[in-house]
Amino acid sequence: MQLFIYGLVLGSIYALGAIGVSLTFGILRFANFAHGDLMTLGAYFALTFVSWGWPLGVSWIPAALATAVCAVGIDQWVYRRLRREAPVILLISSFGTALILRSLVQILWGPDNQVYRQGIQIPWEVGGLRIKPDWVVILAGTALLVVALHLFLQHTRVGKAMRAMADNFDLAKVTGIDTEQIILWTWTLGAALACLAGIFLGLDTRLHPTMGWRLLLPVFAAAILGGIGRPYGAIAGGLVIGLAEEFSTLVISPAYKTGVAFAILVLLLIFRPTGLVGGRA
Amino acid sequence: MLSYAIFFLILVGIYSVLALGLNIQWGYAGMFNIGVGAFFALGAYASAIVTTPPSPEHLGGFALPFWVGFAVAAVVAGAMAFLIGLITLNLRSDYLAIATIGIAEIISQILKNEGWLTNGVRGITRIPRPFRGWIPGQDTLLYLGLVLLVLAGVYWLSERAYRSPWGRVLRAIREDEPAALAAGKDVLQFRLQAFVLGSMLMGLAGALYAHFVNFISPEAFQPEFATFIVWVMLIAGGSGNNRGALLGALAIWGVWSASELFTNRLPPQWATRAGPLRILLIGLLLQVILLTRPQGLLPERPPQPVGDASSLSRASRTPEGESAG
Numbered sequence: 315m316q317l318f319i320y321g322l323v324l325g326s327i328y329a330l331g332a333i334g335v336s337l338t339f340g341i342l343r344f345a346n347f348a349h350g351d352l353m354t355l356g357a358y359f360a361l362t363f364v365s366w367g368w369p370l371g372v373s374w375i376p377a378a379l380a381t382a383v384c385a386v387g388i389d390q391w392v393y394r395r396l397r398r399e400a401p402v403i404l405l406i407s408s409f410g411t412a413l414i415l416r417s418l419v420q421i422l423w424g425p426d427n428q429v430y431r432q433g434i435q436i437p438w439e440v441g442g443l444r445i446k447p448d449w450v451v452i453l454a455g456t457a458l459l460v461v462a463l464h465l466f467l468q469h470t471r472v473g474k475a476m477r478a479m480a481d482n483f484d485l486a487k488v489t490g491i492d493t494e495q496i497i498l499w500t501w502t503l504g505a506a507l508a509c510l511a512g513i514f515l516g517l518d519t520r521l522h523p524t525m526g527w528r529l530l531l532p533v534f535a536a537a538i539l540g541g542i543g544r545p546y547g548a549i550a551g552g553l554v555i556g557l558a559e560e561f562s563t564l565v566i567s568p569a570y571k572t573g574v575a576f577a578i579l580v581l582l583l584i585f586r587p588t589g590l591v592g593g594r595a
Numbered sequence: 596m597l598s599y600a601i602f603f604l605i606l607v608g609i610y611s612v613l614a615l616g617l618n619i620q621w622g623y624a625g626m627f628n629i630g631v632g633a634f635f636a637l638g639a640y641a642s643a644i645v646t647t648p649p650s651p652e653h654l655g656g657f658a659l660p661f662w663v664g665f666a667v668a669a670v671v672a673g674a675m676a677f678l679i680g681l682i683t684l685n686l687r688s689d690y691l692a693i694a695t696i697g698i699a700e701i702i703s704q705i706l707k708n709e710g711w712l713t714n715g716v717r718g719i720t721r722i723p724r725p726f727r728g729w730i731p732g733q734d735t736l737l738y739l740g741l742v743l744l745v746l747a748g749v750y751w752l753s754e755r756a757y758r759s760p761w762g763r764v765l766r767a768i769r770e771d772e773p774a775a776l777a778a779g780k781d782v783l784q785f786r787l788q789a790f791v792l793g794s795m796l797m798g799l800a801g802a803l804y805a806h807f808v809n810f811i812s813p814e815a816f817q818p819e820f821a822t823f824i825v826w827v828m829l830i831a832g833g834s835g836n837n838r839g840a841l842l843g844a845l846a847i848w849g850v851w852s853a854s855e856l857f858t859n860r861l862p863p864q865w866a867t868r869a870g871p872l873r874i875l876l877i878g879l880l881l882q883v884i885l886l887t888r889p890q891g892l893l894p895e896r897p898p899q900p901v902g903d904a905s906s907l908s909r910a911s912r913t914p915e916g917e918s919a920g
Contacts, residue, residue, distance in 0.1 A: 417871035576697035
């Protein structure tokens with residue numbers, strides 16, 4: 315049961331990352347390898363605001379905005395000019411972007427572990443389970459964000475246009491949707507969620523320049539599990555991967571948790587490349 | 596100064612072998628491998644275990660001659676590539692890329708955690724350098740000779756493969772997979788062969804590296820240095836062109852080494868930031884190359900068909916849809 319809670323917390327973080335990956339993969343047609351490092355960047359932006367004395371409950375807003383501005387900037391300067399090339403060129407470029415972001419984080423904030431606040435949180439004991447207050451923040455925050463995302467996708471013009479583009483890019487363009495503008499919205503949304511995922515990860519463990527890169531594989535596994543271009547699937551995928559990784563520690567060494575995400579990914583790509591609940595290959 | 600030049604050229608030679616291996620996978624066949632560092636590390640560890648004197652700290656120490664180590668390195672990397680290829684090579688290129696990240700991560704965790712095999716984070720020491728003491732004081736020069744000899748062999752092999760019917764099929768698969776399938780080519784088989792061959796070269800490069808530095812630990816195979824920089828070398832030099840791969844290795848390692856001269860002049864409080872600053876530079880360089888010259892310094896030049904070249908080249912220029920339809 316304790317593992318179930320660990321898995322839920324980890325899964326929420328994966329889910330937030332996977333939504334962004336799923337949206338950019340579905341709409342822009344390329345696997346953005348810089349997404350993990352976008353999470354790192356967001357977490358460190360929040361750290362800066364926290365170090366100015368702002369509470370974390372406020373800091374996440376400017377941090378998410380700053381991350382979104384960075385993502386849109388990278389898109390306009392680099393990816394937009396490569397959009398006519400094969401998607402795999404964009405993939406190589408995003409690999410470069412990942413390294414650039416990570417080294418910038420190391421240069422600006424230093425290579426060491428950092429935390430949002432010092433000291434150890436005393437966990438609550440609920441029915442024999444240990445629950446850290448931070449976990450409640452993470453779970454509640456994720457739930458709120460998911461509801462907000464749902465309302466956005468279902469009830470706003472931009473949200474509907476995004477779903478249309480993920481379903482069929484050409485058809486969306488023909489119907490008169492301003493695709494370039496929707497791409498900007500996609501980056502904004504994906505980056506803001508990535509920032510929150512990074513903050514939650516930093517809250518749960520600690521901040522480190524490679525924290526996001528290490529998350530890339532489970533996040534991609536979650537996005538593919540849920541079906542590319544399906545944000546709801548990505549949420550479910552994130553929770554499944556998070557729970558599977560935590561429960562795997564019962565049988566194998568925790569060092570090989572990544573292997574679990576990888577095994578799920580490979581099995582899935584072989585047997586159900588469109589994801590468990592359908593979606594595009 | 597001379598010893599620095601020898602040191603520099605040995606590393607360029609090792610990176611050239613890596614870039615040629617990646618060129619077979621990406622340049623010839625269009626397979627996206629982000630696990631270069633994993634095969635590099637496998638080769639290094641395999642050769643180290645085979646050639647070091649017996650040691651209680653890790654598996655073996657079988658004290659065999661270095662050329663056995665080189666062969667084992669290539670075979671181990673190739674065997675791993677075969678297993679991985681069987682399950683991942685019929686995936687789309689972007690899924691393959693994600694899968695190779697996972698493999699690289701798992702292999703690096705194994706190197707760190709399986710102490711009985713690799714001595715964990717403490718690494719393997721006392722890896723013998725071949726020809727030590729043949730000519731007193733000239734060990735590294737002799738080793739440079741060995742590296743260049745291996746590189747020449749690998750280059751010759753890659754060029755032969757590129758111009759052979761085998762290489763032509765790989766290019767056909769890269770350009771138009773359905774057409775290659777329709778022509779009766781076993782696409783998966785060809786991909787698997789190219790993936791294994793490229794990974795064997797990466798393993799061989801790992802062995803060359805291990806016997807040069809004499810000490811390896813998981814730290815040496817971080818993706819930044821073992822994977823990313825090799826990609827930048829190949830893209831900068833020109834994917835698909837073997838001479839481009841060599842030029843790219845020389846040019847990018849030159850930029851990398853020159854950037855150290857620059858970061859050495861930074862004030863001491865910046866010392867810990869020198870590494871990331873250099874990686875940042877290489878990353879920016881990659882973006883500039885992709886934006887301004889995506890074909891690289893030496894673009895690919897496939898062999899032209901012999902015979903009535905003018906009519907053939909005109910035929911090959913007809914739109915894809917017509918010829919495929």
